[in-house]
Amino acid sequence: MLHSQRQIYIVGTGSIGKALAVFLKLEGRKVTLVRGSMDDGSSTTEEIWIESEENHYASIPIVTLSTIKTMEGIVVLATKSYGNKQLAVSLKEKTGSSPIVLLQNGLHIEQAFLLQNFPELYRCVLFVTSQSVSSNRFRFKPVSVCPVGIVKGSVGKLYHIVQQLDTRNFGFKSEKNIQQIIWKKVIVNCVFNSVCPLLETDNGIFVRNDEARRIARRIISECLLVAEQEGIILNSKDIEKSLLQISKSSEGQFISTLQDIRNNRKTEIETLNLEIARMAKGLKMVQRCRETNLLGTLIKLKAEIKVEEHSKSIMT
Numbered sequence: 033m034l035h036s037q038r039q040i041y042i043v044g045t046g047s048i049g050k051a052l053a054v055f056l057k058l059e060g061r062k063v064t065l066v067r068g069s070m071d072d073g074s075s076t077t078e079e080i081w082i083e084s085e086e087n088h089y090a091s092i093p094i095v096t097l098s099t100i101k102t103m104e105g106i107v108v109l110a111t112k113s114y115g116n117k118q119l120a121v122s123l124k125e126k127t128g129s130s131p132i133v134l135l136q137n138g139l140h141i142e143q144a145f146l147l148q149n150f151p152e153l154y155r156c157v158l159f160v161t162s163q164s165v166s167s168n169r170f171r172f173k174p175v176s177v178c179p180v181g182i183v184k185g186s187v188g189k190l191y192h193i194v195q196q197l198d199t200r201n202f203g204f205k206s207e208k209n210i211q212q213i214i215w216k217k218v219i220v221n222c223v224f225n226s227v228c229p230l231l232e233t234d235n236g237i238f239v240r241n242d243e244a245r246r247i248a249r250r251i252i253s254e255c256l257l258v259a260e261q262e263g264i265i266l267n268s269k270d271i272e273k274s275l276l277q278i279s280k281s282s283e284g285q286f287i288s289t290l291q292d293i294r295n296n297r298k299t300e301i302e303t304l305n306l307e308i309a310r311m312a313k314g315l316k317m318v319q320r321c322r323e324t325n326l327l328g329t330l331i332k333l334k335a336e337i338k339v340e341e342h343s344k345s346i347m348t
């Protein structure tokens with residue numbers, strides 16, 4: 033039984049935001065979805081289906097930011113990280129002392145919120161996959177329970193947030209050493225989000241193909257060099273184990289970067305391979321991170337070419 037139930041605002045009505053909203057609603061939490069990329073003053077209610085081991089369905093209110101005066105409760109961000117600078121500005125007027133919980137992938141994605149001096153900031157590392165199969169229908173696969181840790185805040189509030197977000201199908205737990213896990217997941221993402229879209233294949237490739245696994249190992253060891261310079265000591269075997277676990281349990285699912293490229297959208301590669309490459313440059317280690325950088329640069333180019341071709345095709 034939850035004692036003090038708070039309103040949970042989930043900003044970002046994509047694959048993760050909608051799946052989380054359904055699971056929360058089905059376990060009796062008060063949840064509202066808030067559009068992340070647009071604000072036309074509209075509000076509506078949508079029926080959302082989640083396919084997992086069982087099928088789940090719920091009706092969820094979806095609003096735009098200008099329809100809400102204040103966001104008192106827990107504010108969860110399930111938007112793309114490249115929108116953070118803008119969102120940090122628009123949310124600042126509304127969220128008061130409410131904690132912000134970032135669910136996004138990537139390194140240094142919390143910077144925009146720290147710069148705006150949000151009073152409480154928490155980061156979660158997602159170990160689930162969710163993919164759109166048709167309008168308002170998503171295929172959701174949990175890999176493991178998702179850790180949440182403090183960037184700026186208190187242990188008491190962290191426990192409360194975890195208690196409010198945790199459900200049977202989408203699990204959350206508190207984590208003391210969140211920086212370590214952020215790095216571990218970022219390195220895993222530097223592999224998945226570059227190799228899978230370049231090969232146009234699903235996440236299962238690393239359990240199926242030896243050469244893909246060898247490439248993964250090289251990216252992991254490059255990224256570990258940068259992590260080490262930041263005081264983050266991780267074990268390459270451990271990261272490879274996590275990569276293979278995700279590869280196995282999300283076989284058939286497409287990584288978000290591949291979904292973005294296919295849908296003519298910008299990708300989050302700037303906060304993955306390209307952020308590691310930027311750090312390597314600052315550390316005068318460019319030569320030791322060449323493959324991570326090259327794969328990131330190819331992804332950026334692939335996405336830009338796809339967007340360009342798409343805009344040309346709709347103009348003719």
Ligand SMILES: NC(=O)C1=CN([C@@H]2O[C@H](COP(=O)(O)OP(=O)(O)OC[C@H]3O[C@@H](n4cnc5c(N)ncnc54)[C@H](OP(=O)(O)O)[C@@H]3O)[C@@H](O)[C@H]2O)C=CC1
Nearest residue numbers: 044045046047048067068069111112115136137158161162
């Ligand atoms: N899908 C997955 O399996 C996983 C995703 N993640 C991470 O979770 C986060 C959400 O991913 P996912 O739900 O898949 O992504 P989607 O693309 O499905 O949804 C992201 C949402 O972000 C919002 N958005 C897009 N551009 C902007 C912008 N410029 N400014 C503000 N908001 C924007 C949109 O919200 P709206 O439509 O409301 O405007 C969009 O629906 C990402 O950081 C991703 O890396 C992590 C692990 C697994």
Ligand SMILES: CC(C)(CO)C(=O)C(=O)O
Nearest residue numbers: 158159160161224287288
């Ligand atoms: C690596 C993976 C599949 C794990 O959840 C992911 O982060 C994504 O789909 O963006």
